[in-house]
Amino acid sequence: MAGCSSDVDLWTVPLVALNVTVRRKLGLYLNPKNTVAADWMTVAEEMGFTYLEIKNYEASKNPTKTVLEDWQARSKDASVGKLLSILTEVERKDVVEDLRPQIDEDVRKYLESLQRKSEPPLQVAEVDSCVPRTPERFGITVEDDPDGSPEMFDAFICYCQDDFHFVCEMIRELEQTDHKLKLCVFDRDVLPGSCVWTITSELIEKRCKRMVVVISDEYLESDACDFQTKFALSLCPGARNKRLIPVIYKTMKKPFPTILRFLTVCDYTKPCTQAWFWIRLAKALSLP
Known part of the structure; x- marks a missing residue:
């Protein structure tokens, strides 16, 4: 059986x-509330989530998926090894044993992908490297299926790193509530290793219906935010x-810009309109 090397x-x-x-599959194991074995709540607590955060995750259709995404977005310790360690500590060795072959295979593919991207491209005389050969890009987000349709979103979130805590609040209010919107958050959803400008353009133009621009003093200093905003504006004069x-x-x-x-x-x-803020934003993003 193929898998990653034991020395990884x-x-x-x-x-x-x-x-x-x-x-x-992790969700199939951990989502059901279990009085005997540890479920997603126990895992989330081990990952460092607070009681209130965990209670909010209960509203999610797939809390395990949501917890993994948020942990991946906000923690530098979010690694495959740490996840396996947590599952072992909460005595869910059944999950580790069942999924370990698939996890090893995913790791192998991921490392091979990084290696391929680090190698210099081969230059073939009859190929013009300036002309794109693939009209649609696949495999750029976490849930992309390279053999199927690309992952689509309700909105691309344009933000700078200093405002990421507000983006996390936006995720909780718009994705993990009855609004059920799907946001594209670059640090959470985009796979590493591709050209930032190319992937950003692809997501804004073809994958996302709208773009939310988080404006702040720090936003005004961000070259990435400037590019994303101007590119989106060029698509809708x-x-x-x-x-x-x-x-x-x-x-x-x-x-203001x-x-x-x-x-x-x-x-x-x-303060007088804060009660309507999330409802107005969700309604705007829900429009066809």
């Missing part, structure tokens, strides 16, 4: 290496299809 240190392999099939939705979640010292001043803003800083 799984503690250095990020959780993103695990594909959709393994994550789905005059905002005719409501593609961009600017969001302000904290008081700014710098002027000029290129977004003609768009209606969703403002979280006004």
Whole structure:
């Protein structure tokens, strides 16, 4: 049976290496509440999630999947080795033993993919490297199926790293509630190893219906945010299809970006309208 080499240190392999099939099977084991064996709640507690966070995850259709995604997004310790260690510590060796062959295979494929991307491309005389040969890109997000349809999203979230804590709140309010929206959060959903600008353009133009722009003083200093915003604006001149939705979640010292001043803003800083903030944003993202 094919698998990763025994000398691979799984503690250095990020959780993103695990594909959709393994994550789905983890959910089948851990989602059901079990009075005897440890379930997803016990695992989430070992990962460092608080009691209130775990209670909020109960509203999720697949809490195991959601916990893994959030852990992967916010923790530097989120590795395949750490996950196996937690499952062993909570006495779910049955899960480890059943899924270990598939986990090893995912790790092997992930490491091979990294190695291929690090190797210099072969230059063939009759191939023009400036012309794209694949009209549609597959295998760029965690849940992409290379043999099927690409993963689609309701909205791409444009943010800088300093605002990531608000993005996590956005995930909880829009994905893990009755709104059931699907957000594209780069640090959580995009597989490593590809050109940032190419993948970002692909996601904004072809995979996401809309883009939420988290505006802050730090956003104004981000080259990546500047590129994403201008690219999205170029796809909808005059905002005719409501593609961009600017969001302000904290008081700014710098002027609001000029290129977004003609768009209606969703403002979280006004206490009198905070109760409607998430409802308005969810409704805007739910439009066809």
